[in-house]
Amino acid sequence: MGFWKSLFSGSDTTPSSKPTAVEGYIAEDENSLPTEAPRDPSLSSSAARSRSSSRIFFSTDRDIDLYELEELCDAVGWSRRPLRKVKKAIQHSFLVVTMWEQRGVQRRLIGFARATSDHAFNATLWDVVVHPDFQGKGFGKALMKHVIKKLRSEDISNITLFADPQVVNFYQNLGFMADPEGIKGMFWYPD
Numbered sequence: 027m028g029f030w031k032s033l034f035s036g037s038d039t040t041p042s043s044k045p046t047a048v049e050g051y052i053a054e055d056e057n058s059l060p061t062e063a064p065r066d067p068s069l070s071s072s073a074a075r076s077r078s079s080s081r082i083f084f085s086t087d088r089d090i091d092l093y094e095l096e097e098l099c100d101a102v103g104w105s106r107r108p109l110r111k112v113k114k115a116i117q118h119s120f121l122v123v124t125m126w127e128q129r130g131v132q133r134r135l136i137g138f139a140r141a142t143s144d145h146a147f148n149a150t151l152w153d154v155v156v157h158p159d160f161q162g163k164g165f166g167k168a169l170m171k172h173v174i175k176k177l178r179s180e181d182i183s184n185i186t187l188f189a190d191p192q193v194v195n196f197y198q199n200l201g202f203m204a205d206p207e208g209i210k211g212m213f214w215y216p217d
């Protein structure tokens with residue numbers, strides 16, 4: 027019972043950890059772009075070089091080029107979905123977060139996540155993705171922390187997701203628990 031109780035306690039269960047170098051480098055939103063990407067000595071020289079002339083930022087604007095999103099999903103090998111359904115899913119999501127790389131006037135979609143919600147207690151995350159060119163550099167973690175922060179700011183206390191087997195540890199590192207107190211996710215599919 028403790029698990030369900032904790033969902034309604036309203037306490038912030040987001041794991042507290044120091045921001046990573048990459049998080050310090052990302053602007054919180056489109057309107058707060060840093061004028062210069064910081065040169066963090068802890069970044070490898072190649073990472074620092076590749077980032078020195080670009081900026082990374084988050085946006086919650088859901089007016090997204092669906093073909094660009096499809097390209098991002100293709101890049102990680104996800105099966106294609108009908109774009110009219112993707113559009114509907116985005117429109118009806120509670121929160122949509124995109125992560126962008128900006129070089130000059132060019133913007134490139136490099137990450138995406140969305141959440142559905144009952145707008146009170148629960149939110150479920152879907153379609154968490156970082157472009158392979160940007161994986162393994164802390165961007166996925168920064169994206170997830172941004173999503174969690176946004177949901178917590180809406181007083182959502184129960185955040186769930188369905189993890190592919192190969193990313194269970196990624197989510198566990200962020201404080202997500204598999205089967206808390208034996209609770210199982212259950213699925214029904216048409217025959």
Ligand SMILES: CC(C)(COP(=O)(O)OP(=O)(O)OC[C@H]1O[C@@H](n2cnc3c(N)ncnc32)[C@H](O)[C@@H]1OP(=O)(O)O)[C@@H](O)C(=O)NCCC(=O)NCCS
Nearest residue numbers: 102154155156161162163164165166167189190192195196
């Ligand atoms: C899963 C994904 C979003 C992670 O993004 P990322 O930018 O590579 O992750 P980060 O670099 O921020 O990694 C953060 C931490 O998680 C770890 N991590 C990253 N991917 C991991 C994985 N697949 N398994 C276990 N740990 C992983 C990193 O080592 C890092 O650990 P640290 O904080 O101790 O250094 C990204 O790999 C991706 O888009 N994968 C394809 C799509 C996908 O599978 N999405 C999830 C669907 S449920």
